[in-house]
Amino acid sequence: MDTSRRTLLAAGLGAGLVAAVPGVAVAAPEKARGAALTGDPFTLGVASGDPWPDGFVLWTRLALEPLADDGLGGMPNRPVQVSWEVSEDEGMRKVVKRGVEHARIQSAHSVHVELHGLKPGREYWYRFRTGKHLSPVGRALTTPAWNETPAALAMAFASCSQYEHGYFTAYKRLAEDQPDLVLHLGDYQYEYRKNDYVSGDGNVRDHDGPETVDLPSYRLRHSQYKTDPDLQAAHAVAPWLVVWDDHEVDNNWADEIPENRDAAQWNDTTERFRSRRAAAFQAYWENMPLRRPSAPRGDDMRIYRRVSWGKLANFHMMDTRQYRDDQLAGDGWDQNVEARWDESRSITGDAQEKWLLDGFRRSTARWDVLGQQVFFSERDRAQASGVDDVSMDGWDGYAASRRRITQGWVDAGVRNPVVLTGDVHRHWASDIKTDFQDPDAPVVGSELVCSSISSTGDGSGSTADPMMPWNPHLKFFNDQRGYVRTTITKNAMTADFRVLDRVTSPGAPVYTKASYVIEDGVRGLQHRA
Known part of the structure; x- marks a missing residue:
């Protein structure tokens, strides 16, 4: 991992997010259609999990009011379109996958994306968007190919x-x-x-x-x-x-x-x-x-x-x-x-x-x-x-x-x-x-x-x-x-x-x-x- 990448990621994580790289024009993911939300819905962060050689799971959950008593995060009683994108760089300039999901009230407006078609044994970065709101950027990795033995x-x-x-x-x-x-x-x-x-x-x-x-x-x-x-x-x-x-x-x-x-x-x-x-x-x-x-x-x-x-x-x-x-x-x-x-x-x-x-x-x-x-x-x-x-x-x-x-x-x-x-x-x-x-x-x-x-x-x-x-x-x-x-x-x-x-x-x-x-x-x- 090169020093510049490590420094940028560590600085962003220390603040709880990596929304953009200072001084770099970052292309935003395609704006998801639908009625605008009145506040930031990405209050619960982002995550990835269960990787495999050509992909991994991406996760987020929308919540305008995370501590709402009904557990539904203050979200409207309707589906919300959420776009996502995956890039080969943390500045999100080399996007290789993107798509749109619907966050629904039946699953507390959570989103699970199961990705395929990526390269094995690689670092990727990802984020979500709905309306004008961008999520933090997360880092994910695919696993090595089944027959490969990585160095570490x-x-x-x-x-x-x-x-x-x-x-x-x-x-x-x-x-x-x-x-x-x-x-x-x-x-x-x-x-x-x-x-x-x-x-x-x-x-x-x-x-x-x-x-x-x-x-x-x-x-x-x-x-x-x-x-x-x-x-x-x-x-x-x-x-x-x-x-x-x-x-x-x-x-x-x-x-x-x-x-x-x-x-x-x-x-x-x-x-x-x-x-x-x-x-x-x-x-x-x-x-x-x-x-x-x-x-x-x-x-x-x-x-x-x-x-x-x-x-x-x-x-x-x-x-x-x-x-x-x-x-x-x-x-x-x-x-x-x-x-x-x-x-x-x-x-x-x-x-x-x-x-x-x-x-x-x-x-x-x-x-x-x-x-x-x-x-x-x-x-x-x-x-x-x-x-x-x-x-x-x-x-x-x-x-x-x-x-x-x-x-x-x-x-x-x-x-x-x-x-x-x-x-x-x-x-x-x-x-x-x-x-x-x-x-x-x-x-x-x-x-x-x-x-x-x-x-x-x-x-x-x-x-x-x-x-x-x-x-x-x-x-x-x-x-x-x-x-x-x-x-x-x-x-x-x-x-x-x-x-x-x-x-x-x-x-x-x-x-x-x-x-x-x-x-x-x-x-x-x-x-x-």
């Missing part, structure tokens, strides 16, 4: 952005790192009403509206998050691969089972929770750059899917909420729960497990990366021999399901399996074993866990968790907010654990707390710095 991929992953707990500075710093691909592993938004979930540092800003239980409230919450300029910058810098975790619907939900049957009228029966889930899925679809196969069908929405970066890497994006068996022992940590070993229990469901194992068998990629939500490796809080004390909400509560996945990549001869995880609001790095109960069991893969963007506030800065001495496969821990930046090549994957000292006030710098390397064909993590 810069990929970042993040999770857990509780709006009330802190500012989204980590998203801004992630954008400034200019990755080629961003994975978001869940808890993009939180369902709670104002002050229902207070961090130890105290909440620094408030949720608008009630707890999210119906379509208007989920739409409103997504709108509020999307108005954040740092989140908009992260969306505009590169295509995203997104999956949800629990808070996009309801804390610790499992399939058709809410966290607590008695917590609210929307959770009191299976039918009412399914209605809540359908509303959450519809709002998620409307606000994410997803392909049409991921569009919801009532209270079902398939978000597990596979994206290949040429022959360098496969990204197996997973869903560990929608198909799981209910958590044991009330969702929390518990000791000696024998049922967690039950072979019939699954965190993925049968169909997704088969899809994943088939993907392992067919893979010819150098790296197979699982983008998923909850802690994969064992974390045992009990020091005593013969006693275990583990989280029922992570893969520890589904031990047989985990064993089938790890054995599946071993049996398939997967060259370099790596699990990426969010959820726990801390950075972790771990070796993965076929049997965590056996100290002599071989290491068969690696897990990298990102901290939160803002959830739980600033953090202590601690780099030691009490359980690590008797869980020797756990290699790294850090209690600060941030994200993980990776560089993937044929020879190695390098992971930089990026942290901020504070999120309770905006503007903190970012730095690398530690770096780990996974070498091609070598099982296990190596500490680099």
Whole structure:
């Protein structure tokens, strides 16, 4: 990337948009026909996602009043024509694709464009227009051709952005790192009403509206998050691969089972929770750059899917909420729960497990990366021999399901399996074993866990968790907010654990707390710095 391009993009993202290049006459996209809107409708930014060799998804959602109570953004009750264009340069002078879509009230005036006909392995820039209003400019990339192995991929992953707990500075710093691909592993938004979930540092800003239980409230919450300029910058810098975790619907939900049957009228029966889930899925679809196969069908929405970066890497994006068996022992940590070993229990469901194992068998990629939500490796809080004390909400509560996945990549001869995880609001790095109960069991893969963007506030800065001495496969821990930046090549994957000292006030710098390397064909993590 040349210096001039990097400088211009970084400057624009720092302001939350790249509307034009100073001093350059920029041709505007064709003006979309239709009655004029009275204000700027591009208040929620732009995004791209789910790239492939000749295209990607482009997204925007029109909202004149993002915090309107009905969740519809103050938009008129009619379709609005939106034109889009894609260029080979950020000044939007070398336009190679353009078209017109209709933003409709049935989908909260969101726009999803699935592009084809572009060149593989290239940078592109895009924007939207309706009437006289221009959107910010975003950057997107196509993936390399299926049979190509690129020299490197810069990929970042993040999770857990509780709006009330802190500012989204980590998203801004992630954008400034200019990755080629961003994975978001869940808890993009939180369902709670104002002050229902207070961090130890105290909440620094408030949720608008009630707890999210119906379509208007989920739409409103997504709108509020999307108005954040740092989140908009992260969306505009590169295509995203997104999956949800629990808070996009309801804390610790499992399939058709809410966290607590008695917590609210929307959770009191299976039918009412399914209605809540359908509303959450519809709002998620409307606000994410997803392909049409991921569009919801009532209270079902398939978000597990596979994206290949040429022959360098496969990204197996997973869903560990929608198909799981209910958590044991009330969702929390518990000791000696024998049922967690039950072979019939699954965190993925049968169909997704088969899809994943088939993907392992067919893979010819150098790296197979699982983008998923909850802690994969064992974390045992009990020091005593013969006693275990583990989280029922992570893969520890589904031990047989985990064993089938790890054995599946071993049996398939997967060259370099790596699990990426969010959820726990801390950075972790771990070796993965076929049997965590056996100290002599071989290491068969690696897990990298990102901290939160803002959830739980600033953090202590601690780099030691009490359980690590008797869980020797756990290699790294850090209690600060941030994200993980990776560089993937044929020879190695390098992971930089990026942290901020504070999120309770905006503007903190970012730095690398530690770096780990996974070498091609070598099982296990190596500490680099």
